[in-house]
Amino acid sequence: MPTPTNSLKAVRGTRDLLPPxxxxxxxxxxxxxxxxxxxxxxxxxxxxxxxxxxxxxxxxxxxxxxxxxxxxxxxxxxxxxxxxxxxxxxxxxxxxxxxxxxxxxxxxxxxxxxxxxxxxxxxxxxxxxxxxxxxxxxxxxxxxxxxxxxxxxxxxxxxxxxxxxxxxxxxxxxxxxxxxxxxxTDDRKRYNAALREALQPVKSRMCEDNQRRAETNPLRVLDSKEPADQEIINGLPKIADFxxxxxxxxxxxxxxxxxxxxxxxxxxxxxxxxxxxxxxxxxxxxxxxxxxxxxxxxxxxxxxxxxxxxxxxxxxxxxxxxxxxxxxxxxxxxxxAEAEVAAKMDAYIAPMGVERNAAALALARELRRAGLSVEVGDGGFRLKKSFEAADRVARRIVILGEDELASGVLTVKTFATGEQTKVTRAEIAAALRA
RNA sequence: GCGGCUAUAGUUCAGUGGCAGAACGCCGCUCUGUGGCAGCGGAUGUCGUGGGUUCGACCCCCACUAGCCGCCCCA
Known part of the structure; x- marks a missing residue:
């Protein structure tokens, strides 16, 4: 990723956690x-x-x-x-x-x-x-x-x-x-001393890291992954005996x-x-x-x-x-995780034409207050674009156009089934919850 | 702290010492209200940063920074 010199970025070893x-x-x-x-x-x-x-x-x-x-x-x-x-x-x-x-x-x-x-x-x-x-x-x-x-x-x-x-x-x-x-604490002290003693005669045959550990922190020799040293390590005193x-x-x-x-x-x-x-x-x-x-x-x-x-x-x-x-x-x-299951929102409201934006936001407020998760599109979007956007983030699309506003009956389409129904304003929350 | 690999579009990555690329994504059109498909068109970028070599560097060299892998250590 490009990292322009003049811009600030998260310091080494730190990172931003973002949605999703x-x-x-x-x-x-x-x-x-x-x-x-x-x-x-x-x-x-x-x-x-x-x-x-x-x-x-x-x-x-x-x-x-x-x-x-x-x-x-x-x-x-x-x-x-x-x-x-x-x-x-x-x-x-x-x-x-x-x-x-x-x-x-x-x-x-x-x-x-x-x-x-x-x-x-x-x-x-x-x-x-x-x-x-x-x-x-x-x-x-x-x-x-x-x-x-x-x-x-x-x-x-x-x-x-x-x-x-x-x-x-x-x-x-x-x-x-x-x-x-x-x-x-006492057991550890005695064990450490015993380990140090047991390592004395054999450490010269071990890898460089283990030679150092034998001096500084004998316990660490135990979790060494060096294959050549395993035999020696297996022969060292066991903590259980101490x-x-x-x-x-x-x-x-x-x-x-x-x-x-x-x-x-x-x-x-x-x-x-x-x-x-x-x-x-x-x-x-x-x-x-x-x-x-x-x-x-x-x-x-x-x-x-x-x-x-x-x-x-x-x-x-x-x-x-x-x-x-x-x-x-x-x-x-x-x-x-086999498949990422992105939780989809309950509904996407698609206003038809910018003059329906205010009504769309009002409907969204009503549904959100009813406990539903809702995204609102924009009346400036072509319907095709609304569908694409809706399918990405929501389970259903609610179409809000001139007809719907006039009649009070909304069009709801469920993406998974392709089923499309007409729902009155009063029943919309319940219908989206199903 | 030590050793190695890497850094090119929003993302994943090709690429050649001589005009900067693909796929996906994005935007537009075909198409005023039924998408996922398709066709056509478009925008993307100081090629991580700084320096050097060269007529010319994304490419070669050096340094720096960051990420990844291993070590160390630990969660």
Whole structure:
């Protein structure tokens, strides 16, 4: 597409969403809201930017997201006595939700909090299909004091079962659920140390990327796709052997509940997640090749974060949540849709001659107020053109000419059947509704 | 952040160192009130931006920008 130098355009990695695509976005969000509300979730809206410290402490200083992908700036001081504050566009929404939970003392209600959000997130990555610098996530968080049952494996299973229902209702085909447990914070620490140790003698035989990961983030070696290294990776210690008894039992109960609900899953011992706050249950839903996502095939991901509230200076508030990449979900639905079913409007009013325009608009007002979706043509159009325009956007055409105005009897033609009838002004709304 | 491919009409894309093309879409006519078909006619564009080579560049070279693919990472 031509891009003239002098004109402004959406910045790299951002994009405009236009009709008719926005109809699909609304459809997806409507279904998501419906499912979330049936499971007892209420909406939360947190600010789009937060104190940089929130993400540094919550998501993890060493993660790629925080160390190189955040949009951060110094907000100027309001008074000389004040220091400038470092602010950041949110790269994810969990930290903001937990911050709000702490700030509003939601834990003091003693109740389990079930919250969902839908909104844009920002990460400065190299743009690619299904990966944008401003992207949309729909997510939920379940958290609360231990006494509210927030730590129960039932909650994990409920969230996963809800996701299976949501994807089915949206019509996503061929999704796969992969689950794993990364244990408690202590388990992870011990596992990380063991992994580092096990990698020492063998890492020189691995690819360059994995050698680097062995130093910086040993967990990431596990999801390496390098074929030559698979044998070594398979021989590395398994996280499952490092789980303490309560984490083991927790994971077993989650799987048992999924079995009871009939939700299919695969345990993937190599599934590790990149955000520091994850503990115990982690999961990912992926879609098959050919679903429009290329290698970015993770539709959503999430897990437990039992220590996050405390990391942010709050009370103990174990929780679990996930985020759906809405852009990716839309791409998947578009790629999987056999035929695009553009919803047609109920009627197209074709005034014959410009002197009938006013009457056409008045009729449109009447029908629209009666709840019908109506488009109005223009009396300047030749009838042939009106028909062509009408067939594109509406199920029926209503012809409004001199005869019709004089007699009060309108001509209505249904495109699908070719049937044409005369309808009185009084019956028109009912006739169009049929 | 790294590597590769691409950029021509509203859209999808051909194209050649010497006048800018097709299909679809759009507009008009055949055709004052019954379309989808057909025939005829028409409008489209700084050939992504900037520079270089050349008598001459949409084409060759360089840089930039953007998109796509892979990596990294993640949703």
């Amino acid at each position: 695509e926005t109809a699909l976005w609304n459809h997806v969000e409507t279904i998501a809201r419906s499912v979330f509300s049936r499971y007892g979730f209420g909406e939360i809206r947190t600010p789009i930017f937060e104190d940089t410290q929130l993400f540094a402490r919550g998501v993890g200083e060493e993660t790629d997201i925080v160390s190189k992908e955040m949009y951060t700036w110094e907000d100027r001081a309001r008074a000389q006595s004040e220091k400038a504050q470092s602010l950041t566009l949110r790269p994810e929404n969990t930290a903001g939700v937990v911050r709000a939970y702490i700030e509003h003392k939601l834990g003091d209600t003693g109740q389990l909090q079930k919250l969902f959000y839908i909104g844009p997130q920002f990460r400065r990555e190299r743009p690619q299909r299904g990966r944008y610098r401003q992207f949309w996530q729909m997510g939920v968080e379940v958290l609360g004091p231990t006494s509210s049952g927030a730590e129960s494996p039932l909650r994990d299973a409920e969230v996963l079962e809800m996701l299976a229902t949501l994807l089915d209702e949206l019509g996503v085909k061929g999704w796969r659920l992969e689950v794993n447990s990364v244990g408690s 789980l303490d008894e309560s984490s083991q039992s927790h994971f077993a109960q989650v799987l048992a509940a999924l079995d009871a609900c009939g939700v299919a899953y695969t345990v993937n011992p190599r599934l590790v997640r990149g955000l520091d706050y994850y503990t115990r249950t982690t999961f990912e839903f992926t879609v098959p090749d050919g679903s429009g996502l290329g290698t970015q095939n993770a539709l959503l991901g999430g897990g437990r974060y039992d220590g996050l509230s405390e990391m942010l200076g709050g009370p103990k508030a174990p929780g679990i949540g996930f985020a759906i990449g809405e852009d990716r979900l839309i791409l998947t639905l578009q790629a999987q």
